[in-house]
Structure formats: C-alpha cells, structure tokens
Amino acid sequence: MGYFLQQLVNGVTLGMIYGLIAIGYTMVYGIIGMINFAHGEIFMIGAFVSLIGFMLLGLAGVTWVPAMLLIVLVATMALTAVYGWALERVAYRPLRNSPRLAALITAIGMSIFLQNYVQLLQGARVKPLQPVVSGGFAFLADGDFTVNLSYLQLIIIVVTFALMVGFTYLITRTAFGRAQRACQQDLGMAALVGVNVNHTIAFTFVIGASLASVAGLMFLLNYGVIDFYIGFLAGIKAFTAAVLGGIGSLPGAMLGGLLIGLIEAFWSAYFTVEYKDVAAFSILVLVLIFRPTGLLGKPDVEKV
C-alpha cells in the first residue's frame, strides 16, 4: 500500500509535467489544426534556459530558494515564449493556407533545427544541476516503508495548479480567451466579426511555449540532468496525453497528462522499466482505436 501511494505521488508529479506540455499541443491543434511538432523542443529550450538561469543566480550569490525559483520561472517563461512566437511567425504563419502536410514538414524541420541549434551552442554532453530544492516529509508509514513527498514534488504540484487556475481564468474570462475560443470554432468567422486572428494565434503559441518552459524547468529540477534530446520523447508523450484527453480540450490535456504520468510510474514500478515508453504508445493506439475523440473530446463530424 505504501509502495502504491509512493508511485501515485511520483506519477502525479510526472503527469503534471506532461500535462503542461500537452496544453500547448492541444491549444495549437484546436486553433489551426496542426501538430506543432517542435513543441517538445520548446520544452527542451525552456529546460536549458532555466539551467542557465540557475547557474547565473548561483554566480550572483542568490541562495534563497523561493527567490531563485521565482526569478528563474519568470525569466524562463518570458524568454521561451519568444521562441514560441518566432516559431509561429517564421515557420507556420506563411503556410497557414497551404496543404497541411507542408506545415507538418516545417514543424519536423524546425524540431530538427532547434535540437541541433541547442546541441551546437551548448554541446552534446548531458548537463547536470545540483539539487536546488531538497528535503521533504514522510506522511505515511506503512510497516517499514514510508511514503515521501519531497518539497520539490509539492512545489511542482502547487505551481502547476496555480498556473492552471490562471490559465483557466485567461481562457474563460478574458477578451483574449474569448477570441481564442472563437478562433477554435471557426477562423474565418472569427476574422469576420473583428477578431485579430494573427494576434490570437501568435498569443496562443506564446502561452503554449511559456507553459512548456515551466514544464522544462520542472523536468530539470525533478531529474537534475538535461540534454538537447529530451524534447523528443517528452513531446511525443505529451502529444499522447493530449490525444488521450481529447485533442482540443484543455481539461482533457491535463487529465491525459496525469494519466500518462500515472501509467508510466506504475508500469515502471510493477512491470519492466525498459518498456515504459511502449506502454505509453500502446495506450495511445488503444485510445485511438476505441475512442478516437479521446476521453473529453467532442466527436469530429465530417461535413460533405
């Protein structure tokens, strides 16, 4: 029982990270109907920017952990958001009215480009980070097994929740949210009633990128090592999460992320750790076969 609870905690933490990335996928898919293949690289860039931020703060002598986290969080979100914006402006906006495959190819090209860009600039070696947040508390003793909730896991869960609340507010209550939802329903119609479609799409990428960068920061804190290749697998799994939750649905993305995180944690704990990626992909295939719209997605009606 204790072991089970421990895996539950680990899985939820992992799921939060996937969920944050998945939101970027699902928003972009919802609004322009393309898989933003380079989104995983944005997450990776977020992780690298946070690592540089932590090192800079270390050199500057800032040691108070909450201040460090807050500064790095804000700086990473801001700088990575620019990457999201530039990505859309350079690679996707010129192709908005082109065949869908064209945008997918530029997305894959961008993904390869960004990976190698970071590899060239920062080197191919794995980059470690000293633990920034340490300690935790044991909240349940089950025989000789205690369930640990580290402060880091607590921070990840709390920050994700806070971001989710803010994000939900943004989408449901603000003018941008209204424009975003309108564009999701019908780009042309939204443009006709005066929504600035270009701005809305650009801002969607900015938000997706900043959420992914937070996920990158958490990944860095959680695992302590990053390299230029982490974006690929994390991106694929987050996309799986988005599809599992129902692509285009924002709560679905979070739910899907949580489920993927839990599946991965439990699979690693009770079965074989080597095949944990296979488990995640198999879930994707099963979901698409039996419930192609995902858990919370709306059925896609094909009009003739």
Add this chain to the structure above:
Amino acid sequence: MTATVQTPGRAATPPPRPLDRRRLLVDAALTALVVLALSFALVGFKIEDVPGGLDLLLRFDDVVVAAALAFLVRLGVDLLGAGRPLPVLATSLALAGALAGLLVAEQGQTEPGALTRWLPFGAVVVDWLVVMIALGFAARAAADLWRRRATVAPVATEASTIAATLRVATRVLGPLLLGVAVTLPFLPEVDRRILDIAILVVTYVMLGWGLNIVVGLAGLLDLGYVAFYAVGAYSYALLAQSFGFGFWTCLPFAGIMAGFAGILLGFPVLRLRGDYLAIVTLGFGEIVRVVLLNWYQFTGGPDGISGIPRPTFFGLELTRTASGGGETFHGFFGLTYSPTDRIIYLYYIVLALALLTNAFTMRIRKLPIGRAWEALREDEIACRSLGINPRNTKLTAFSIGAMFGGFGGAFFATRQGFISPESFTFIESAIILAIVVLGGMGSQIGVVFAAVLLIGLPEIFRDLQQYRMLAFGGAMVVIMLWRPRGLLARRRPTIHLPPEGAGR
C-alpha cells in the same frame, strides 16, 4: 494546353511606394529585439564542463552581431518589398565583398586568428553563411532592378518557372538520369567515395519511392516508415544468422515480413484521419525500436547483429578469397581482383531494387487499385459512396509501401554487414518523409531531386559534420516555405474527365 505556364499572382516588381522611414526602422528594430531575446540565453551563455561541475562562458559579442544582422536583414526585406532595390544591392554587395575578402585573407594568414576579431562570428561556416545571405539579397535586388528595366513584365514567378522548366525537362531528364545512373561506376573521376555516396542516395531514392506509394498516392501520412525498414533488415540478418541463408534467398522474405508487419500495424490504425495516423505510426516506429533494443535474446539488443553475409553473384563471392569452398567472382571470370568490385555490385543491386520500385509504382498507378488509392487521397467520402472499401484499399497501399521498405532494409543490412537499433530512429523516418514531400508528393522524379539535395549534398560536405543536421532541418523549413507543394508538385489525377484542353 499552352506551352508556357503562366501564373497570375504578384506582379514582377512592386512599384515604388513612398517610403515610411520611421516604420521601416521600427520594424527592423523590433526584429533585432526579438533576435536579441532569442539569442540572449542560449547564445549569450555557454555551459562549459569544468572539473567539478559546470561553468558559464560569455559570448555576448555573438548576440550583438546576430541582432545587428537581423536588423539589416529585416531592413533589406522591407526595402525590397517597397521597391527600393538599389540601396539593398549596394549594401549587400559591399558587405559580402568585405566579409569574403576577410575570410579569404584569414585563410591565407600564417598565424591563425589574427583577423578573427574582425569577423562577425567565431565559426567560419557561419561567416560564410552570412556572405551567402548577403549575396542572396544582392541577387534578388539585381533581379528586381533588371525587371524594372525590361519593357515586357514577365508574368510567371520564378519558382513556378523553375518547376515548369523542370517538368518539361523531366521527359528528357528521366532517361538521361537513368543513363548516368547505369554508367556511373565506369565514368571517369568516380572513386569509391562517390560510389558510396551514390549507394546511399539511391537507397534513399528507393525508400522515397516506396513511401511515395503510401504518402503520395494513397495520401496516408506515415511517420513510422523506418519500422518496416528495420523489420526488413532484421529479417534478413536473423535468417542469415540462424539458417545461413544468403541475400537473394532472404530478400523476398524480408519484403514479405515487412509487408505483413504493415498489415499488422495498419489494420487497427488505418481508419484514423491524417494527423492521428501520423502520430500513431510514429508511436509504432518507436515501439519497434524499443522492442529491438530490449529483446536481447532475439535481436542482440543494443549490440546489434554483426557478420551479416554479403550478397553473392549467382553464388560467386566478391571477395579476394572465397570462403568455404566457394568460388570468387574474379576467379570465375578470370579478372584481376579489385576491392571496388563489391561496391559496384552493391550499387547495381540497389539501383535495380530502386528501378523495380519505380516500375511497380508507375504500373500500379494505372491499375484499378492505383486509381482507387489516388481517389481515396482526394476524397474518402466520395470513394466510400462509390463502393470502394477504404480500409482494404489503404491496407494494400500501406503493406506494399512497407514491403519496399523491407527490401530497402535487407539491402541496408547486407551493405553494412552490421545492424543495431541505432540505425532505425525516428530521424530516418523524418528524412524519408521529407524526401517525398519536398520532392512534391506523388512525383517520382521529384523524389530523386530531393534525395540528391538532402542526402547527396550533405554527404559531400562531410567536413561540416556538426552543421549537417542543422542545415538539414533548416533546408526542410526553407524549401517548404518556398514551395509548399514540393519542388515538383504534381498532384493531378492520372485520369481526366473530360480530357484536358477539350473545348478550347
């Protein structure tokens, strides 16, 4: 049909408009600001490994230079757009000339690095890239100037002119290319290195043609093609290792196994729509790789399989001395032994396989099943109402494409003599798909061009190893932005009703 392709669209040269200097500068400054933000963290600081941890290295000169260049580029683009090519031409020529002069002088210096601080970037390749971009601007500006002088404004845009020329040339070019390909090993100046590159290019051409059946004809987006490539390679390697079969015995098996894998994977997923199908096939590709990596007893895991037999020529070995009582090729024909013989033989094998793929595709296009694929690509609902079974039709395309992938895999295994899961990563699928899409989906000759462009060129510039994939990704983006339908886009159905040009 008229002989020249004329596309209505943007006029050749935008007429000069009154210049809004302030807006121009603001635009350029904003671009520079964005580049500054982009490069601030990742370019400005380099994480260095030092004993006992990491250290940060500052590179802010590069950040500033990048921002300044972005300013100039944006200014240039805006000026060209406003119909002012003259200042762009002057500035870019001056810049390119000065930079190129510096670079050449730098190479001539006995003491390396004496002129480095005058160059914009530390890396010479990046400096040359800057020169190229400046030259590109100069060429564009010159073209604009020339067009303004010309009394007759040409209507066709340059991109479509190129495509039209190529398309007309295709009729001549196809046989010509074939001739070059067949005689390549015997042309002068062709050494082993060029043959190796040629083998690689033709392998990708073959894989591209195989995937073209799935993507170009049937319109199914397959991001996991490498899985079938892997199945073919491992089928041959394992059959050869366990039963001692030769290449020619295993080749059909490898294809059949890959085809079956295609049916197996395709059956559950082919009812999904475009993007979903892409992601699921990607997932399958990764699953196959992970299984190959972890099923140690069967596949050797990360160690791979080595000692895969080379192909024989009707039982004659292409080695110096025959193993186990066989006879050698040069011994049988009374020739002197040359190690290139084997390479030439491999080249002809893959060429034959590629041509087989091409011939098969060209023929099957005209069969009912090929027509059904193309119809399905255009409109699935219409097909359904006409009584075409979409699932079975897609499944045939998927498994036939997979079969050719399997042939390619078997060839890969016999060429390398060693395979491991390392060779079958997602990036391979992406490269093959990029070749198909960049070539123009459904265009057979486009695949050849794209393969030469994407595989051949980077191989020739092998010295720039570290920039290879960066340039590859960048090229994918740039080509797609330039021609969103591919280099040689031709997505016309092969049958028309009524015939084209009737009633004109």
